[in-house]
Amino acid sequence: MSNVLLLGGSGFLGKELLCKLSKENFKIKTMIHRKKIPNSIITFKGNILKKESLEKKIENRDIIINLVGQYHGNLSKFIDLNIKGGINLLESSLKKKNVRIILISTISVYGENLKKPSKENDELLPQNPYGLIKKVIEKIYQNYASQFGLNITILRLSNLYGSNKKIGFIGNIRNSIKKNQKIILNHNGNQYRDFIYIDDAVDGIIKVIKKNKKGFHIYNISSGKRYMLKNIVKKISTISQTKPKIIFSSSTPDERCIWANNTKAANAFGFKPQITIEEGLKRLIK
Numbered sequence: 001m002s003n004v005l006l007l008g009g010s011g012f013l014g015k016e017l018l019c020k021l022s023k024e025n026f027k028i029k030t031m032i033h034r035k036k037i038p039n040s041i042i043t044f045k046g047n048i049l050k051k052e053s054l055e056k057k058i059e060n061r062d063i064i065i066n067l068v069g070q071y072h073g074n075l076s077k078f079i080d081l082n083i084k085g086g087i088n089l090l091e092s093s094l095k096k097k098n099v100r101i102i103l104i105s106t107i108s109v110y111g112e113n114l115k116k117p118s119k120e121n122d123e124l125l126p127q128n129p130y131g132l133i134k135k136v137i138e139k140i141y142q143n144y145a146s147q148f149g150l151n152i153t154i155l156r157l158s159n160l161y162g163s164n165k166k167i168g169f170i171g172n173i174r175n176s177i178k179k180n181q182k183i184i185l186n187h188n189g190n191q192y193r194d195f196i197y198i199d200d201a202v203d204g205i206i207k208v209i210k211k212n213k214k215g216f217h218i219y220n221i222s223s224g225k226r227y228m229l230k231n232i233v234k235k236i237s238t239i240s241q242t243k244p245k246i247i248f249s250s251s252t253p254d255e256r257c258i259w260a261n262n263t264k265a266a267n268a269f270g271f272k273p274q275i276t277i278e279e280g281l282k283r284l285i286k
Contacts, residue, residue, distance in 0.1 A: 002209065005058060006030040007048060007089070008067030009041070012165045013104070013201065017065070020202050026209075031057070048085035054092040058099065063209055064089065065102045069137070071130045072167075078130075082137045090144045100151040101141070102208060107156045107194060107222055109135045112255040117194070117226070119261045120156070120218045127255050138218075145216035153208055158222035158260055162198030163284050169193065169229065173236055173244070174284060182245045187252055189230025194259035196223045197280035200273040207269040219265040223273050226259040235278065239285045 004021060008014045009030035018041055021028050031046040031053065046053030048068050058064065066089060069081040086103075093099050108131035110118035126132045138154055145152040161170040176183045185191075204221040230246075237244055265271035275283075 002212075003027045003059065003062050004029075004209065005062045005064045006067065007065065008070075009043075011067060011070060012162070013160060013198065014067050015164070016162070016198050016202050017067075017205060020206060024206065029057070048088055049080060051088040051092060054089060058092050058096050060097040061099065062096065063100045063102065064093065065104070065205070065209075067104050075129055079133055082133050083140070086137045086140060090141065090150065093150060094148055098151075100153070100212070100214075102205065103138070103141055103152065103154045104205075105134050105138055105154050105156045106131065107158050107220060107258055107260040108255075109138065109156060110258065110260065112257060113259065114192075114257045117222075117224055117259045117261040118220070120220060120264055142216060151214045152216050153213065154218045155205060155208065156218065156220050156222070156260060157201055158194035158196045158220070158258075160198055160201055161195055161280065161284065163286075165198070170195065170232065170236070170281070170284065173233055174240075177236065177240060177242050177244050180245075182247055183233060184247045184249055185230055185233070186249050186254075187229075187256055188248045188250055189228070189233070189246070190256070191229045191254075192226040192257035192259060193229060194222050194224070194226055195232075195277060195280070196221065196273060197275040197283075200275055203274075204265060204271045207271055211269040213268075217268075219268065219271075220260040220262050221265060221271065222260040222262045223277075224260065224262040225277075226257060227277060232277075232281075235281050236285065239281055 004026045009018050029042040032043050071078045109124045111125035111127045124135045144150050165171045
């Protein structure tokens with residue numbers, strides 16, 4: 001069974017992934033910075049911004065999953081974790097044999113696409129700092145794969161949601177309804193986004209681990225569908241039997257539509273989302 005080194009196991013995606021990996025009997029170790037992992041997983045204190053945190057822990061034939069570097073409002077820290085932290089990980093892997101690195105990225109690297117879901121070989125035209133930084137770090141990983149022969153897979157995830165995620169569009173809507181707060185919808189609520197339930201995203205990552213493909217690869221882990229945000233609010237309202245206070249704004253601070261085609265992942269390792277948006281929202285509300 002493969003040895004999995006998980007960086008970022010205390011976040012929303014990390015906790016769910018750890019749980020599933022444990023059930024499938026992977027040998028796991030995860031780096032923690034401040035938060036503790038609430039189970040029997042082997043952990044070690046470390047910081048991706050400090051190269052020495054990684055060099056002693058990466059072993060030959062490790063599968064390294066990098067979940068570090070999610071955006072929480074601090075752009076400077078976000079840049080450091082992705083760029084500096086990413087380079088530290090890559091440099092620490094060069095002296096090891098047969099390691100595989102899985103980088104968790106985002107479909108936001110594509111930018112706006114109104115006509116058809118974005119494919120992995122489409123031009124990357126991000127329109128916000130989050131997508132731009134992820135594009136930059138993807139290119140750095142690709143360069144290391146090409147120049148040094150590292151085995152790297154980049155997974156571009158669509159918008160994650162689930163019962164334990166308190167941030168993001170769907171999480172924010174649920175919280176606003178609970179607190180009886182006003183919901184502001186930019187673009188008059190006519191934005192489109194691609195949402196994927198946490199269980200499906202974790203399933204996609206594990207399928208990649210088991211496939212054990214060498215070389216450099218990029219896959220979209222997405223629903224392949226787009227949902228208008230005002231319709232998502234309506235669905236949540238119906239399921240929760242509430243009438244949220246909605247304010248429609250003509251402000252256009254970001255892309256009108258971001259969605260991604262998942263055909264490549266389906267063909268490569270049988271990825272197919274199982275949970276519909278309706279079922280996912282029901283689980284979340286319950």
